[in-house]
Amino acid sequence: MxxxxxxxxxxxxGFIGGSLISRLSCxxxxxxxxxxxxxxICKKVESRILGDFxxxxxxxxxxxxxxxxxxxxxxxxxxxxxxxxxxxxxxxKINVEATLHLASQAAVSGVKRFIFISTIxxxxxxxxxxxxxxxxxxxxxVYAQSKFEAEQGLIQIAKxxxxxVVIIRPPMVYGLNAPGSFGKLLRVVQKGVLLPLGAVNNRxxxxxxxxxxxxxVTCIDxxxxxxQIFVVADGVDLSTTDLLQKIARAMQQPSRxxxxxxxxxxxxxxxxxxxxxxxSLLESLRVDISKARNLLGWEPPVSVDEGLRRCVDExxxxxxxxxxxxLRFFDIFFSAFGLIICLPIFAVIMVLGWFDTGSxxxxxxRVGCQLKPFVLVKFRTMKLDTASVASHLVPSSxxxxxxxxxxxxxxxxxxxxxxxxxxxxxxxxxxxxxxxxEELMRERDERGVFTVRPGIxxxxxxxxxxxxxxxxxxxxxxxxxxxxxxxxxxxxxFQTAKGKxxxxxxxx
Numbered sequence: 393m394x395x396x397x398x399x400x401x402x403x404x405x406g407f408i409g410g411s412l413i414s415r416l417s418c419x420x421x422x423x424x425x426x427x428x429x430x431x432x433i434c435k436k437v438e439s440r441i442l443g444d445f446x447x448x449x450x451x452x453x454x455x456x457x458x459x460x461x462x463x464x465x466x467x468x469x470x471x472x473x474x475x476x477x478x479x480x481x482x483x484x485k486i487n488v489e490a491t492l493h494l495a496s497q498a499a500v501s502g503v504k505r506f507i508f509i510s511t512i513x514x515x516x517x518x519x520x521x522x523x524x525x526x527x528x529x530x531x532x533x534v535y536a537q538s539k540f541e542a543e544q545g546l547i548q549i550a551k552x553x554x555x556x557v558v559i560i561r562p563p564m565v566y567g568l569n570a571p572g573s574f575g576k577l578l579r580v581v582q583k584g585v586l587l588p589l590g591a592v593n594n595r596x597x598x599x600x601x602x603x604x605x606x607x608x609v610t611c612i613d614x615x616x617x618x619x620q621i622f623v624v625a626d627g628v629d630l631s632t633t634d635l636l637q638k639i640a641r642a643m644q645q646p647s648r649x650x651x652x653x654x655x656x657x658x659x660x661x662x663x664x665x666x667x668x669x670x671x672s673l674l675e676s677l678r679v680d681i682s683k684a685r686n687l688l689g690w691e692p693p694v695s696v697d698e699g700l701r702r703c704v705d706e707x708x709x710x711x712x713x714x715x716x717x718x719l720r721f722f723d724i725f726f727s728a729f730g731l732i733i734c735l736p737i738f739a740v741i742m743v744l745g746w747f748d749t750g751s752x753x754x755x756x757x758r759v760g761c762q763l764k765p766f767v768l769v770k771f772r773t774m775k776l777d778t779a780s781v782a783s784h785l786v787p788s789s790x791x792x793x794x795x796x797x798x799x800x801x802x803x804x805x806x807x808x809x810x811x812x813x814x815x816x817x818x819x820x821x822x823x824x825x826x827x828x829x830e831e832l833m834r835e836r837d838e839r840g841v842f843t844v845r846p847g848i849x850x851x852x853x854x855x856x857x858x859x860x861x862x863x864x865x866x867x868x869x870x871x872x873x874x875x876x877x878x879x880x881x882x883x884x885x886f887q888t889a890k891g892k893x894x895x896x897x898x899x900x
Contacts, residue, residue: 396423399612400459402442402494403466404428407571408509408604412463413437414842415605417763418833422612427455427466445490456501461612463507464491469535469571480534487538492545499553505618506555507611508546510539512563512597512623512679517671522597522680525561525621543621556618558611560604563625563679564672567601568703568840573672578703581639581647588657589673590649592632597625597679600699602838603692607684616687625679626699627692632673642700702838719881723819727812734806741771741803748794749776753807758824759833761845766816768824769807773799802888805848812848820876820884821847822869825859832859835866844873849888 399416403409404426416424417437426439440455445466456462468486495506513536515523531540543559550557566574580587607624611617630638633649640647654674661670684690694702745752754772757765773795791799798804811817817824824846825832836842851872852858857865872880 396421397460397613398423398425398458399461399463400425400427400440400456401463401465402427403464404439406465407567407569408565408601409463409465411567411601411605412465412608414763414837415609415834418830418837419609420828420830422609425459427462442494445486453497453501456498456503459498459501459503461505461507462494462498462503463509463608463612464494465509467509467539483534483538484541487535488541488545491542492549495546495549495555495557499549499555503555505558505612506546506549507558507560507608508542509608510543510559510561511536512561512677514540514543514561515623517677518675519678520595520676522678523623524680525623525683547619550619558617558619559621560608560611561621561623562599562604563597563623563677565599565601565604566699566703570601577636578639581636581645582643584645584648586648586650587636588650588652589632589636591651592654592657592674594631594654594674594676595629596632596635596677597629598635598696599625600692600694600696600703602694602699602702606693607690610688610690614688620683620687622684622688623679623681624684625681625692626694626696627681628696629678630696638697638700639704642697642704719818719820719876719878720815722878722881723812726819727809730806730809731813734809737803738806741798741806744794745772748772748792751776757827758846759827759842760816760824761842763833763837763842765827766811766824768817769810771798771804771807773804808848816845818845818847820850820872820881821845822850822865822872823847823853823859829859829862832862832865835862836869839866839870841866841869841873849884851884854884854887854892 399422401409401412401416401424404413405428409426413424413426416422424437426437427442428439429444430441441452442455443452445468468482491508495508498506512523513533514529514531515527516530517532517536529540531537546557546559549555564572564574569575570578603626604624607622611622636649637647658670658674661667661674681692742752749772752772754770754774756768756770758768760766773792774790775792778790795804808817812819821844822836822841825836827833850869852865852868855868857868859865
């Protein structure tokens with residue numbers, strides 16, 4: 393634990409900050425810490441109250457002690473219409489002054505690197521030739537101007553201190569719960585609204601949240617990233633028409649687009665006072681990520697199609713999560729009833745376990761809902777000196793004779809009824825993994841699997857899919873959550889009771 397990079401993330405409750413928290417929680421070498429304003433909002437990680445960025449004197453700089461890296465994702469982006477007169481002042485105070493105050497104190501506190509999430513708007517708002525880091529900045533609007541001023545101040549702080557600064561300028565970021573234009577496009581396509589955007593031939597760069605987070609993580613400790621500015625994107629430019637068609641395909645529904653010439657749309661938007669909206673839909677804004685590729689060796693790990701598919705899948709996951717709150721009643725009833733009825737069986741197995749290993753119960757920390765750790769309890773089926781790794785990595789010689797019987801009959805799972813009663817597990821859900829199963833954690837986190845409680849049985853268990861195939865298991869888990877219902881809940885329980893499926897296999 394002491395050797396981990398302690399990474400403080402501001403804006404931890406936001407779209408980008410929250411995604412960073414989830415990703416870094418799955419990484420062994422980093423310890424994410426949520427920088428919050430008033431109270432802890434991220435139960436799965438440590439939170440430190442920084443104070444309100446509106447009040448520079450109230451910022452609690454003592455929270456920066458022992459922090460190696462700060463990722464500053466907090467910003468003032470949108471403002472209510474009734475506050476438009478004061479908007480420039482707020483942008484200046486929060487995006488510029490508060491950022492530079494935080495960075496200055498970070499440098500004094502010994503922080504090694506300050507990663508600043510800026511915007512491609514610093515380069516400009518239209519580009520038919522791709523923007524690069526070498527272009528002369530031409531910010532348009534108070535938000536982009538405030539980000540540019542913050543960048544300039546950070547560069548000076550880096551020159552006068554031992555702290556590195558990394559500046560990242562992303563274009564529009566897409567993903568589940570993305571704010572702004574993308575979220576609106578997603579909802580419009582989902583509703584099947586007819587759109588006059590079937591003949592837009594512009595070229596725009598986008599960046600999926602998974603790609604942006606991956607790039608930020610790369611910059612945490614990459615030596616070549618020090619004191620550099622990067623523009624980042626998916627590496628593929630799309631027209632607005634292309635994007636809408638891809639979203640529709642990801643949703644497996646037709647795209648309802650009418651081919652209206654762009655000049656007519658632009659003219660109509662100006663008449664309606666929607667010039668900015670028209671520009672974001674009709675004009676080009678391209679980004680060249682050659683520097684990120686050449687200097688850092690970074691490639692976007694997720695394609696546009698895959699990124700959009702994940703976004704749509706996670707939307708479905710959220711719908712499935714609603715069922716789990718309804719199914720909690722059955723979990724409580726069956727676990728309480730089972731603990732009472734099975735008391736004689738518990739007693740017999742406990743006695744046999746004492747003779748078998750001298751320690752009949754097995755306790756192990758597992759990954760729970762929202763990546764929160766919990767202690768899983770089972771009847772011991774392996775020798776006392778067996779390593780704490782995934783079951784498929786354990787040799788079969790580690791299984792005791794009693795353990796073999798318990799695993800075959802699934803009686804080793806009975807004590808988990810206590811985990812269910814406590815609210816740490818469900819009867820039906822994805823099997824809880826270990827924190828050292830990084831690949832499985834990443835695959836599950838990308839698909840929203842950690843939004844529900846882990847379970848004793850489920851779709852993967854009855855189909856004998858275990859943790860030896862992380863990607864397949866995560867896909868099946870996501871499918872189960874998406875399709876969850878009271879009917880499926882009982883089907884999985886009955887199939888397991890009838891003996892369908894098996895426990896996690898062991899190494900032979």
